[in-house]
Amino acid sequence: MENNQKVFKFILGIALVFVIVLVIVGALSGNSKKEEKSDSAFKTYSEKDLTAKLDYLTQSINVTTSTPRKASVELTPPSLYDELPEIDKYPLTVTGTGDIDIEIFSSPEKAGADKDGWLIETAEDFNKENIKIDGKTISVSVRNVSSGQGADYIISGKYLPEAYTPSSKLWGELVASQGGKVEVAADRLLGNVAGILISKDAKARLEQTYGKADFSTVVKAVVDNNLIMGYTNPLASATGLNFLLSTLHNFDSNDMLSNTAKEGFTKFQNNIPYVAYTTMQMRDSASSGKLEGMIMEYQTYINDKELSKFEFIPFGIRHDNPLYAVGKLSDGKKAAIKEFVKYATGSKAQKLAAEYGFNGNNEYAGESYDTTGRGILEAQKLWKENKDGGKDIIAVFVADTSGSMDGDPLLQLKKSLINGAEYIKDNNSIGLVSYSSDVVVEVPIAKFDLNQRAYFQGAVEDLQATGGTASYDGITVGVNMLLEAKKSNPNAKLMLFLLSDGATNEGNSLDYVSPVIKESGIPIYTIGYNADIEALKTISDINEASSINADSDDVIYKIKSLFNAQM
Missing domain, CATH: 3.40.190.10 (Periplasmic binding protein-like II)
Structure with missing residues (x-):
């Protein structure tokens, strides 16, 4: 009897092990089928419209909407000078x-x-x-x-x-x-000279279409949407500033601040996909083959073998x-x-x-236009007011509040947003999203009037760091918000600003999200805090936006400079 009980227990044990194995195999098989189905569904959606892709990607994201509180905002005129880092930087x-x-x-x-x-x-x-x-x-x-x-x-x-x-x-x-x-x-x-670099193919096309390829021809080709080029921020870059003044002078040689110059520049700017934060970011974009033209000083051009595929067209005053x-x-x-x-x-x-x-290029005498300081200031002001062609700007800020941002990174992020917000114009529409393992819509998109500024500042002040890092979930929600807002303002210019350390470890992957970013056409400006800069740069490069490595010494100045140029 005792032996029979032992045999029974042995058989029962084997049966239990067998059942457990079947359960595990079944679960693994189910997960495999789930992944296969998921991947297959994504590929199917990729052949449909952008809305379907976004709906698919947001299915697994836990999104909540916060109840924002109002905070007191600073109404004194902003000054970049206040945020200049100590010179030891x-x-x-x-x-x-x-x-x-x-x-x-x-x-x-x-x-x-x-x-x-x-x-x-x-x-x-x-x-x-x-x-x-x-x-x-x-x-x-x-x-x-x-x-x-x-x-x-x-x-x-x-x-x-x-x-x-x-x-x-x-x-x-x-x-x-x-x-x-x-x-x-x-x-x-x-001696040095500023120039436009255009690809050899683009130069041949311009010569065939317009009979030549000089500065005026390049400007006309951009207006005609026959050349894809970018330039650097004229509020910070010497070459970018020279280019701005030369372009205005090209439209009206008698008065580069006239209505004629302004109207011509607006038409030109409407076909510019990219204004880079730095010359190096401009060069990286051109090297990727996404731009047919960019601006660069001759000394940089001649020393970079990667740029030999471009032709150099001098413009503007000399850089001596x-x-x-x-x-x-x-x-x-x-x-x-x-x-x-x-x-x-x-x-x-x-x-x-x-x-x-x-x-080099000592034979180039340079152009002659108004170089007085007051004229330059007015030209920069004209650029800031008209660079978006009169379009409204709708922007969403996506803030990383994962545990890895705890301490100084999150503190700098908050300062960046609060101080940088002083440069956002009232007629822009702004929203705020935060993310860790889940995503929170902190402030829905609305005109950035005093009321919205107060909600924005209150939400930023209350951000807390905890949990994992689902960066691409945050981006997905931000892109979805922007496209929804565009339905009621079809001509608006959309932007997304991602503030993060770049260390994604949860949620959607870049492989899934990058096609959506690309198809949306929304530039994503990334700002990294003690970050994986290459990961953030990969995101910015999708639609030709800037990526900033904002360490704790000069982050506020950098962000204010970026917002001053873009917002």
Whole structure:
């Protein structure tokens, strides 16, 4: 009897194991079929309209709508200068040790690495000369700061170097017009030229269609929707600013701020798919083959083998890298600047400049148009007001509130949105989404009036970090909100801003979401906080938008600059 019980228990145990195995196999088989069905469904939807794809992708997303609260908002006029980072954010690339030392703000193409390091090598060689004035040794220090940001430091007075060498005289004129004390120490340190780069095929097409391929032809081809090109932000880029003024001058050579110039520029801008935040982002987009044309300085063009597939068409005023003395300087410092100018324009330094791609196209005399600071300011204002062709802007901000954003990243994200919101115009329509493992519509899209600003700020202040990171779920919901809003405003320009550390680990994948992003045509501007920048850049590249690596030192300034340009 006892043996029979043992046999029975043994058989029962085997049966139970068998049942468990069947359950597990069945579950795995079911999951496999579910995945197969899911993938098959997605492929089927991909042959249908965008709405069907979005409906499919949002089925598995848990979306809730928050009840926003109003917060007090700041109504004083915004100022980018308030958010300039401490100058130590941009360390000296050359440190002079003379009794009299001159610090120079320099644009990156001559104070960077390798063939962008002309000023660094020249400054180091100059310092080795141990030149003396009245028995005191003189030296120069170099700080790599972009032309536009260097101008901001000088205009605001937050930090003053002894000298400033932007890419072109436009920035010097702009500084002087806004109260900055600058005096020309040299009209030219080394020669450079701004140009439009167009593909060889595009150039041949323009020559066949219009008989030639020069600046005016390029502008006309864009207006005729016969050329896909982009340019850089004229509020920050020397080449972008030159391009803006040249384009306005092309439409009205007598008055580049006239209604004729404004109307012509609006028609031109309506066919521009991309205004890059930096020259490097512009170059990356062109290298991908998505743009037929872009703008670039000759020195960068000639040094980059990847750009050899483009033809160079010079335009605008020359970029001859002037040098300005800044502020009220002692006689000794003025004399030191003169000595450096003499050395930098001498044969040894100029030979090095030629080796590094400068001083090319010396035969190009440059165009002549209004370069006064007030004219430049008005042109920038005209660009900001008309760059969207009179279209309304509808934007959704998608904020990462996952656990990995806890601490400084989320703090900087909040500051970015609150301070950057000061640059969003009242006639724009704005919404806010947050995401972790799930997605929350914090503020539905509405005109950014005082009421909406208060809701937006309250929602941002209340954001908390917890949970996983379903970035593509957040993007999907944001895109869906934008397309719904567009139904009642078909001519609106749509934008999405993703603020994240880029570390996606839950929800929809990029493979599923990227076709939807592409088909929607919505540019996604990504801002990374201690982030996987390449992952974020991949998202921005889908529809030619900018990606910013916003570390904790200068994130607020960068975001305000971006919003100032785009919103």
